[in-house]
Amino acid sequence: MIDLHCHILWDMDDGADSMEKTIALCRGAVKNGIRIIAATPHLTDVELIDDFLYTRNQRISELNTYLKAEKMPLKVCGGAEVYLNNHIFEAENLNEITINRSKYLLCEYSLQPFEPERALVFAEEILEQGLIPLIAHPERYPTFQRYPAIAQELRDMGAHMQVNADSLAGYLGEEIQEFAKSLLLDGTAELIATDAHDPQYRNNAILRLQEQFPPEITKDLIYWATWIAPQYILRNAEIPARPNGI
Numbered sequence: 013m014i015d016l017h018c019h020i021l022w023d024m025d026d027g028a029d030s031m032e033k034t035i036a037l038c039r040g041a042v043k044n045g046i047r048i049i050a051a052t053p054h055l056t057d058v059e060l061i062d063d064f065l066y067t068r069n070q071r072i073s074e075l076n077t078y079l080k081a082e083k084m085p086l087k088v089c090g091g092a093e094v095y096l097n098n099h100i101f102e103a104e105n106l107n108e109i110t111i112n113r114s115k116y117l118l119c120e121y122s123l124q125p126f127e128p129e130r131a132l133v134f135a136e137e138i139l140e141q142g143l144i145p146l147i148a149h150p151e152r153y154p155t156f157q158r159y160p161a162i163a164q165e166l167r168d169m170g171a172h173m174q175v176n177a178d179s180l181a182g183y184l185g186e187e188i189q190e191f192a193k194s195l196l197l198d199g200t201a202e203l204i205a206t207d208a209h210d211p212q213y214r215n216n217a218i219l220r221l222q223e224q225f226p227p228e229i230t231k232d233l234i235y236w237a238t239w240i241a242p243q244y245i246l247r248n249a250e251i252p253a254r255p256n257g258i
């Protein structure tokens with residue numbers, strides 16, 4: 013698996029708060045067949061990009077050195093989970109915080125209700141900067157739950173979407189599980205990621221979570237959403253249409 017959404021780096025956000033927890037998450041990743049992780053700490057203020065990048069890159073380099081020394085089959089690359097607010101219009105160097113320096117920018121909306129049009133305006137701003145919004149966990153936003161057509165509109169504009177494994181497993185309730193399922197099945201979302209924060213409660217035990225996915229989420233679809241589609245992102249290529257039957 014390739015996990016493109018994970019708060020694995022220590023002391024950068026509400027994710028791992030020590031290097032020990034980071035390493036525990038890495039061990040969990042290896043056990044669960046995860047081979048590449050994009051480290052995506054929250055970035056809530058794009059004006060702080062320079063400091064954010066300095067710390068993030070230093071920690072990724074330290075972590076990859078450790079993984080290599082321990083002969084763990086896991087690599088970590090850069091990313092960020094960018095909170096979309098009005099500051100996004102002031103940002104000039106969003107391309108520096110994309111996933112693996114591709115055109116794909118992982119971004120999140122507010123978990124509080126907001127006007128659905130704002131979702132489109134923020135995505136438009138990212139597209140105008142020549143980047144592709146990769147929207148984190150659309151199933152979790154009350155605005156998207158209330159106006160599900162907004163997800164399709166964003167998709168039509170050129171955005172991509174990633175659902176969380178724990179949403180699909182029903183950890184956030186049946187309504188969110190159903191929404192995550194329908195987004196994947198109708199092709200609005202192409203990716204599944206862990207959004208892991210710590211080794212205990214919000215971890216990356218994707219194999220256990222998969223057992224609780226709805227049966228319509230087939231093995232082929234999981235393979236597509238956790239291995240094939242993410243490879244296109246890492247290579248900065250366009251995600252092709254999903255093959256028939258998946």
Ligand SMILES: [Fe+2]
Nearest residue numbers: 017093148207
């Ligand atoms: Fe996240």
